Amino acid sequence: MNLSEKKQNNIFIILICLIASTIIFREFSTGLIILFALFNVFFFKKTHFKKRDIVFILIIASPFLLDILFFWNNDSFFLGLKSAEKRFSLILFPIILVGHYKKINLKMLLKCYVLITTILLTILFCRYIILNTNDFLKYANGIDLWEIGYHFANSFGTHAPALNMHVSFAALAALYMLFKDSKHYYFLLYLILFFFVLYINTRIAIVNCIVCSLLILVLEFFKKKKQLKEIFKGILVLGVALFICLSLFTLAFPRVIEKFTTDSFSNMDKIGRIDELEKPETKHGSLVMRLSIWKASLELAKENLWIGYGASDSKRELVNYFEKTNQKHLAKWKFPVHNQYIDFLLKFGIFGSIVVIVFVLFIGYLGLKLESSIIICFFIIFFVSNLTDDFLIRYDGIIFSGLWASIFANQLKFKLIEKN
Template sequence: MNISEKNFNKILHVFLCLIAVAMIFRKPCSLLIILFAAFNLIFLKKLNYSKTSLILIACIASPVLLELLMFWNNDSFAKGLKAIEKSTSLLIFPLFIIGNYQRVNFFKIAKTYAIVTTLIMLFFFLRFLIIYPELMNKYLNGIDLWEMGYQFADSIGIHAPALNMHLAFVSVCALYFIFESFRNQEKTIVKMARFIVFLLSFFFVLFVNTRMALINVLIGFLIVFFFEIRSKFNTKKIAITAAAVLVLLGGITFFFVQKNPYMKEKYSSVTFAYMDKVGKLDEIDHPEIKVFNSLVTRVSIWKSAWELSVKNLPFGVGASDGKPELNKYYKATNQQFLAKYEFPTHNQFLDFLLKFGILGPFVVFLYIFTIGYLGYDLKNAMILSFFLIFFTSNLTDDFLLRFDGIAFSGLWFSIFGSYWLQQKITLDKVPAVV
């Protein structure tokens, strides 16, 4: 089939933008990934690889390659295949995105992603106001404030921490492009539109209100500020923009804390309550009410996962058997609360240690820290912020178990890798158009 280079590039970017935006909707995104793979298979001759790009592809695909390597350790052939199926995007994305690395426009994709995702969140927020007015009334009256973000995420069909991981990156991208609009001396109306997108994106991070995402987005903002301030561009304009953004962020945060006093409690006493009950959660009266999302529950899970992992070294229990074996261990150690709710490991390093043994944590480290290396080498605030968001999210959760973590990281890792290859390999060093 013949197609012009211009049309091929357009279709490639439409696919990448659509997949990025649809990432919070599993079924539509899965269909888009299948169509994206089919499209690239039709034009297989356009793919181009080098030794460097193949090494990068191996890093991105390392989690699924580990699953294939350790497939023999699964108790169930069918369940082992199912575990691999969830990770196939870690092969599809690097093969077809890195294979087209010279055609990928990182900044254009990131800009489209930030704007469209924010508009989609605005639509679902307005929908939430209309369909669930009773929940908003409870929120405005200070009743059950802890549940609001989770209810909103559930109305979209995604887990709140996963949604807020996406929104944190969206907000960082939106802030980055505010500075870019001043750097490129765009029209005032464009600058105002970027401010509005940024404020809305940060509003949604606060509304969903998960701890790691809020901390990460604020640190991400600091990374963007740091890189902009140390750049060669007009320091006065950067300072004015930064001051305006900080005032607006402070105002929005103050408004939320006033309307949601539970935030003070959540980020202090609730998080660190009952730390003397690690491994003994059943001694707490109604633990599902008092410590369901507290640090003590996470630490109790980590303790059990570590103990079970040590017993199953050097090869682990198998990719399909991690959660069932952990649930059995909860019961064997008489931890009824953890057994009742069948908590997963909530730490990606421990999860892979449990499943794959000694190799597991090394693969997670390679996968995540290669993203950090790309950001550091490119001195790019968005990539470094993504690394921070994904790394810390996987310290308190296990996003390489979930589609919204696997595909999310695999897509952006491949896009970041393409941009890195453009800078390191392509002879044409003209900066990408933003």
């Protein structure tokens, strides 16, 4: 392939940006990943690794390597293969991105990522209003607000918590670019994306977005050696903007306040006993449900602590345990673990929990070594999100973490090269 180095790198960045921005469209994103892999085959000779790079690759690929190492522990060859195939990108991305001969332009990538994500979400929201006018008006009138974000996400075939993890990072990337590029339109993009975070309305993403927004502001001001007075002014301006957004949103959708308070912590005396509720389908809080699942998962994990139950069989074993302990509601809906750290404990035993913790902490390590507020925030988002969900069993969570972790590792690789 006769491409100049400049054209090659432009295509390289465009493909990465498109993959990152279209994770919510699984089939389209998969096609882009295949195209990206084929494109890089032509330039594999330029790929180079040092011992340190191999370590980076192995850490990012570690969840996939667990699938291979514990493949024998699956009852079904096909289901075991399917589980490993789902996480294959965790070795593909670091080989290509960490091994890339050139430092990826992170600022350009984030700029394109924020713009494309904002445009896509705006189009999808307009489409949603047109095709689901009655539902949109119903929510606008405060009816059935518990389903608002899930209904929007379902309208284009994705899962609300996964979508909001992606959107909250895009919002933070817009705020980060405001400091790096000094273009005021990034603040507008941030507010638009923050609106979508609120509309999709998953608690963890909203809290993560607010906390990390303030963190970016403080870290970037300190990096620029601003006086405490200026930092305080910045926090005040951002705080006022967030307060106005939250106030307007809660005025339009008052049910949100109840969701974050009463609903979240209701029926905490029913942990492991959700079936005792009159209507368990609608009357339990999300926390009591998760705590019930975690309790059952840990009880089951203790019975096979060293090797787990296999990547393809752990959910079946968990559902069987729900039935065995007479937790009919959990068995009926066949809930997954909703905690990635416990999920890998159930799948692969103690070694699985260690691997997933190292995988997530590695992203935090990259943020600290690079002194990058956006990478530190990515770590916080992914670490906290996996406390209440299991994103390394989902396509969008796997691609989201593997792609960005590999990009960040590429940044550290070249920082260390420049030092030497």
